Amino acid sequence: MNPIIIKKISAIVGPAFCTTRREDLHCYSFDGAGKIFLPEAVAFPATTAEVAAIMRLASEYGFPVVPRGAGTGMTGGSVPIRGGLVLALSRMNHIVEIDAGNQIAIVEPGVITGDLQQAVRKFGLFYPPDPASLKFCTIGGNAAECAGGPSAVKYGVTKDFVIGLEAVLASGDIVTAGTRTEKGVTGYDLTRLFIGSEGTLGIITRLILRLLPLPEHKETFLVTSTSLASTTALVARILNSNIRPCTLEYMDRTAIRVVTDRLSTPPPPGTEALLLIELDGDRDTVDHQTARLKALLATEPDCHCHHAASQTEVDELWQARRSISPATFNLSPHKISEDVAVPRTRIPDLVAFTERLSAELGLTILTFGHAGDGNIHVNIMLDKDDPEQLRRGESAKERLFRQAIALGGTLSGEHGIGLSKALFLALELNDATIRLMKDLKQLFDPHNILNPGKIFPEGVV
Amino acid sequence: MNPIIIKKISAIVGPAFCTTRREDLHCYSFDGAGKIFLPEAVAFPATTAEVAAIMRLASEYGFPVVPRGAGTGMTGGSVPIRGGLVLALSRMNHIVEIDAGNQIAIVEPGVITGDLQQAVRKFGLFYPPDPASLKFCTIGGNAAECAGGPSAVKYGVTKDFVIGLEAVLASGDIVTAGTRTEKGVTGYDLTRLFIGSEGTLGIITRLILRLLPLPEHKETFLVTSTSLASTTALVARILNSNIRPCTLEYMDRTAIRVVTDRLSTPPPPGTEALLLIELDGDRDTVDHQTARLKALLATEPDCHCHHAASQTEVDELWQARRSISPATFNLSPHKISEDVAVPRTRIPDLVAFTERLSAELGLTILTFGHAGDGNIHVNIMLDKDDPEQLRRGESAKERLFRQAIALGGTLSGEHGIGLSKALFLALELNDATIRLMKDLKQLFDPHNILNPGKIFPEGVV
Numbered sequence: 001m002n003p004i005i006i007k008k009i010s011a012i013v014g015p016a017f018c019t020t021r022r023e024d025l026h027c028y029s030f031d032g033a034g035k036i037f038l039p040e041a042v043a044f045p046a047t048t049a050e051v052a053a054i055m056r057l058a059s060e061y062g063f064p065v066v067p068r069g070a071g072t073g074m075t076g077g078s079v080p081i082r083g084g085l086v087l088a089l090s091r092m093n094h095i096v097e098i099d100a101g102n103q104i105a106i107v108e109p110g111v112i113t114g115d116l117q118q119a120v121r122k123f124g125l126f127y128p129p130d131p132a133s134l135k136f137c138t139i140g141g142n143a144a145e146c147a148g149g150p151s152a153v154k155y156g157v158t159k160d161f162v163i164g165l166e167a168v169l170a171s172g173d174i175v176t177a178g179t180r181t182e183k184g185v186t187g188y189d190l191t192r193l194f195i196g197s198e199g200t201l202g203i204i205t206r207l208i209l210r211l212l213p214l215p216e217h218k219e220t221f222l223v224t225s226t227s228l229a230s231t232t233a234l235v236a237r238i239l240n241s242n243i244r245p246c247t248l249e250y251m252d253r254t255a256i257r258v259v260t261d262r263l264s265t266p267p268p269p270g271t272e273a274l275l276l277i278e279l280d281g282d283r284d285t286v287d288h289q290t291a292r293l294k295a296l297l298a299t300e301p302d303c304h305c306h307h308a309a310s311q312t313e314v315d316e317l318w319q320a321r322r323s324i325s326p327a328t329f330n331l332s333p334h335k336i337s338e339d340v341a342v343p344r345t346r347i348p349d350l351v352a353f354t355e356r357l358s359a360e361l362g363l364t365i366l367t368f369g370h371a372g373d374g375n376i377h378v379n380i381m382l383d384k385d386d387p388e389q390l391r392r393g394e395s396a397k398e399r400l401f402r403q404a405i406a407l408g409g410t411l412s413g414e415h416g417i418g419l420s421k422a423l424f425l426a427l428e429l430n431d432a433t434i435r436l437m438k439d440l441k442q443l444f445d446p447h448n449i450l451n452p453g454k455i456f457p458e459g460v461v
Numbered sequence: 462m463n464p465i466i467i468k469k470i471s472a473i474v475g476p477a478f479c480t481t482r483r484e485d486l487h488c489y490s491f492d493g494a495g496k497i498f499l500p501e502a503v504a505f506p507a508t509t510a511e512v513a514a515i516m517r518l519a520s521e522y523g524f525p526v527v528p529r530g531a532g533t534g535m536t537g538g539s540v541p542i543r544g545g546l547v548l549a550l551s552r553m554n555h556i557v558e559i560d561a562g563n564q565i566a567i568v569e570p571g572v573i574t575g576d577l578q579q580a581v582r583k584f585g586l587f588y589p590p591d592p593a594s595l596k597f598c599t600i601g602g603n604a605a606e607c608a609g610g611p612s613a614v615k616y617g618v619t620k621d622f623v624i625g626l627e628a629v630l631a632s633g634d635i636v637t638a639g640t641r642t643e644k645g646v647t648g649y650d651l652t653r654l655f656i657g658s659e660g661t662l663g664i665i666t667r668l669i670l671r672l673l674p675l676p677e678h679k680e681t682f683l684v685t686s687t688s689l690a691s692t693t694a695l696v697a698r699i700l701n702s703n704i705r706p707c708t709l710e711y712m713d714r715t716a717i718r719v720v721t722d723r724l725s726t727p728p729p730p731g732t733e734a735l736l737l738i739e740l741d742g743d744r745d746t747v748d749h750q751t752a753r754l755k756a757l758l759a760t761e762p763d764c765h766c767h768h769a770a771s772q773t774e775v776d777e778l779w780q781a782r783r784s785i786s787p788a789t790f791n792l793s794p795h796k797i798s799e800d801v802a803v804p805r806t807r808i809p810d811l812v813a814f815t816e817r818l819s820a821e822l823g824l825t826i827l828t829f830g831h832a833g834d835g836n837i838h839v840n841i842m843l844d845k846d847d848p849e850q851l852r853r854g855e856s857a858k859e860r861l862f863r864q865a866i867a868l869g870g871t872l873s874g875e876h877g878i879g880l881s882k883a884l885f886l887a888l889e890l891n892d893a894t895i896r897l898m899k900d901l902k903q904l905f906d907p908h909n910i911l912n913p914g915k916i917f918p919e920g921v922v
Contacts, residue, residue, distance in 0.1 A: 101697050101806035102835075124703075146646045157644055160621075173893035181802040182834045183618055183874035185607045185657045186882075186889050187898045187916060192653035196646045213703045236562050242585075242674045242743070282703070284749040285742070341642040345562035373643045374563075413644035421647075428647050432634035437648045443904050455648060 017044040033076040056172035069141025072133040075418030109140020128155035146196035148414030153372025164208035199451040215280035220308040227302040231273035247278035248372030255368035342409030375413030478505040494537040517633035530602025533594040536879030570601020589616035607657035609875030614833025625669035660912040676741035681769040688763040692734035708739035709833030716829035803870030836874030
C-alpha cells in the first residue's frame with residue numbers, strides 16, 4: 001500500500017480516520033486466537049458509501065481489506081495475515097431504528113451486542129444471541145462469524161436473528177438481502193451467505209434483526225453431580241422431557257476448579273461436573289417447567305439441584321461461568337481452545353474421549369460450554385514454548401476434530417473456521433463441497449482482496 | 462432430447478422409470494400456477510447416484526432438467542417451460558432416520574410433508590411447517606420454494622427447519638451442506654442457498670430436519686369482527702402483548718362468504734373479517750395465554766371471541782380455512798393469486814389498499830392468510846377470457862406488488878418467484894443484487910440446464 005493509496009483512503013474517510021502509525025496498527029493486529037499480523041493501515045469509515053469507495057479503491061489497486069468489529073473472535077477471522085487495510089467498523093455503530101410494533105431492529109455493524117440488548121429491552125424486547133464477549137463484541141462481527149452463546153439452546157444463534165442485511169462487495173457494489181418481514185423468498189438467500197462468511201465475501205454494512213418479546217421471568221438452577229457420565233447424559237434427557245431451558249451450560253471438574261474462588265458457596269467436594277440451567281418465559285410457564293425439571297432431577301441419584309435464591313447468586317454463577325476461559329491460564333501459559341459441536345446424545349462420548357486423550361497425552365483438557373446444543377468448548381492446556389507439549393497439543397486437537405466429526409458433529413459450533421481450523425476443513429467437507437465454496441469465493445472476490453487467506457487451507461500461515 | 466439421450470436415461474433409472482408417453486408428460490406439465498408446458502421426458506430416479514448420473518448426462522448433452530415434488534407450487538417453479546426432462550422425485554420418498562434423542566429427521570426429498578409430521582408425532586416430536594397442501598406436497602418441494610404455512614407465525618418456515626442437506630449440482634457433483642448439529646459454521650452456508658432456489662442451483666437429494674417436542678395442548682379461537690380496520694390492526698396488538706399464537710389467520714368478508722357453507726354455525730351477520738387464533742404449549746402456558754388473549758379481546762368493542770369447544774369444531778374451522786382458495790372459483794372462473802408480505806403493523810394499510818383497488822378497478826379482491834407474519838394472500842378474481850378484465854387484473858397485481866414493497870414488504874412470503882413474479886424482481890431488488898444472483902446462477906449452472914427460465918425476468922414466457 002503506497003502513500004498514494006493511503007492518501008486516497010484518507011480522502012474518503014477523512015484524515016482523522018485513517019492511520020498508519022505503528023502503535024495504532026498493533027491494536028488491530030490480533031484477535032482472541034492469539035496470532036499477530038500487522039496491517040499496513042487502518043481506516044474507520046462512517047458510512048456505507050465510504051466502505052464502497054474503499055472497496056472500489058481496493059479493487060483498483062489490489063490491496064487486502066479485512067473488516068473488523070471488536071476483534072473478540074476466536075479463530076483469527078479479523079487478523080490481517082496478508083497485511084493491507086483493516087476496515088474498523090467501530091464508527092458505524094448506530095442503532096438506526098427499533099421498530100417495536102414489528103419487533104425488528106435495524107443496526108449498523110459496529111453496534112455492541114450488549115448495547116443493542118439494553119436498547120431493545122426498553123421496548124420490552126429481546127435480542128437473544130449472547131456470546132461471552134457480549135459487552136465488547138459487535139453485531140457485525142457476530143454476523144460475520146455466526147456467533148452463538150448460552151441462549152442458543154432455546155433461541156438459536158446470530159443467523160437465526162438476522163433477517164436481512166446490506167453488504168458492500170469487493171467491487172464496491174452495494175447489495176441488499178432479505179427484508180423487514182419474517183417471510184420472504186424473492187431470489188436467493190444472500191443473507192445467510194454473508195452470515196458466517198468471515199468477511200471473505202463482502203462487508204456487512206447494515207443488518208435487519210428480528211427481536212422477541214422479553215421473557216417476563218427467569219429461574220436459575222445449579223445442578224452439581226458426582227458423576228461426569230451422568231451429567232453429560234442428563235443433557236439430552238432434560239431436552240427430551242419437554243423442558244426447554246434457555247441456558248444449559250456444562251462444566252467439568254477442572255473448569256469448576258479454575259473458577260471455584262469466584263463462588264461464595266463452592267460446589268460440594270466430589271463434584272465431577274455441573275450444569276447451569278435457566279428457564280424463562282411467563283411466570284406460569286417457568287413454574288410448570290421448574291416442577292418438571294425438579295421431578296426429573298429427583299430421579300438422578302448422583303445429582304444435587306440448587307435453585308438460586310437471589311439475583312446476586314445468579315450473577316455470581318454467570319460471573320464464574322464467563323470467567324472460565326480467562327481463568328484457565330492459571331493452569332498453564334497457553335491453550336488450544338476449540339468449539340466442536342456434536343449431536344447432544346453424543347456429548348458423553350465426546351467428553352469421555354477427551355478424558356482418554358488427556359490421560360494418554362499427559363495434557364490437562366477442560367470441557368465446558370453450551371451442552372444444550374452439543375457445542376462443547378474443549379480447552380487443551382499447554383506451554384507452547386515446549387515443542388514436545390505443542391506437538392502433543394496439536395495431535396490432541398486433530399484427534400478431537402476427527403472424533404467430533406465421527407460422532408456426527410462439526411469442527412466449529414460458533415467460532416468459525418478463520419485461520420485456526422482452515423487446515424481441517426477437508427475432515428468435514430468433501431472435495432466437491434470445498435470446490436464449490438472456493439468457486440463462490442472466486443465469484444464474489446475475483447482478486448482475493450476480501451480477508452484473504454481465511455477459511456480455506458491455502459491461507460494457513 | 463433425442464432417442465439416444467432417452468435410452469441413456471432409461472439405462473440409469475431403469476426402463477420402467479423413464480417415460481415419454483404423451484399422457485404421462487401431461488401429468489408433469491403444470492403446477493398450481495396454471496401454466497402448462499410439456500416436458501420431453503419424465504424420469505423417476507431412486508437414488509442420489511441416479512440423480513448425479515442424469516445431471517452428468519444433462520451437462521454433456523445440454524438438456525434442461527426440472528426437479529419436481531408434487532407439483533403443488535403456486536408460481537410455476539416446477540413447470541418445464543423449456544421442455545427437457547422433468548425429474549420427478551416421488552420415488553425418493555424415504556424417511557431415512559428419525560433420531561428422537563437429538564430431535565432430527567433425515568429424509569429424502571419426495572417425502573410427503575404430512576407423512577413426516579405423522580411419523581415424528583409417534584416419537585412425541587413435531588415438524589411445524591404446514592403449507593395448505595401438506596397432505597400432498599413434498600419436503601423437497603417445500604425446501605426448493607421455502608414453503609410456509611399458518612404455524613410460521615410462531616415456528617418459522619421451511620428454511621428454519623432444514624439444518625443440512627445433500628444436493629447434486631449441474632455437473633453431477635454431490636455436495637453436502639450443514640450438519641446434524643443445530644450449530645455449525647464450517648464454511649459458507651450452502652444449506653440456505655439451496656433453500657428457496659427453486660431448483661435452479663441444484664437438486665436437493667436429502668435433507669436434515671430439526672424437530673421440536675410436540676406441544677402438549679392447543680386451544681382454538683374464532684374472533685369475528687364488524688370492523689375490517691379493527692381486525693387488521695388487532696394482529697400486531699396481539700403479537701405485541703406477549704401472546705405467541707401458533708396460528709393467526711385472517712379472512713376478509715369475501716373469503717368468509719365463499720366458505721360460509723362449510724360452517725355449521727356461520728359468523729354473525731355484519732361480520733367484516735375474522736381471525737382464527739390458536740395457542741399451543743403445555744397446559745398451563747396455554748391457559749395463561751388464553752386468559753391474556755381474552756382480556757385483550759375484551760377491550761375490542763367490534764370483536765366477538767368464540768372459544769372452540771370440540772375437536773370437531775376445530776376441524777370444521779380449518780376445513781373452511783383451507784377451502785378458501787378452491788372455493789374462490791365460485792366467484793369467477795380465474796384468479797390472480799399473490800402472497801405478498803408486509804411488516805405486520807402495515808397489514809391495515811395493505812388491506813385498505815386492496816379495498817380501494819377493488820373499487821377502482823371493479824374487480825372482486827379477497828384478502829386472507831397468515832396475518833401473524835404479515836403474509837397476506839391476495840386473490841384478484843377475474844375471467845381471463847375477457848381481455849379487458851385481464852388487463853385490469855394485471856394492473857391490480859403490479860400495483861399490489863408496488864404497494865407491498867412501499868410498505869416495507871416483499872413480493873413473496875412463501876410461494877417463490879418462479880415464473881409468475883419474475884418480471885417484478887426489479888421492484889424489490891436493486892441492479893447489483895440481481896446481477897449477483899444471476900452470477901450465482903451462472904456459477905452453479907454454467908450451461909443453464911437446471912430449471913431454466915425461472916426467477917429472473919428473461920425466463921418469462
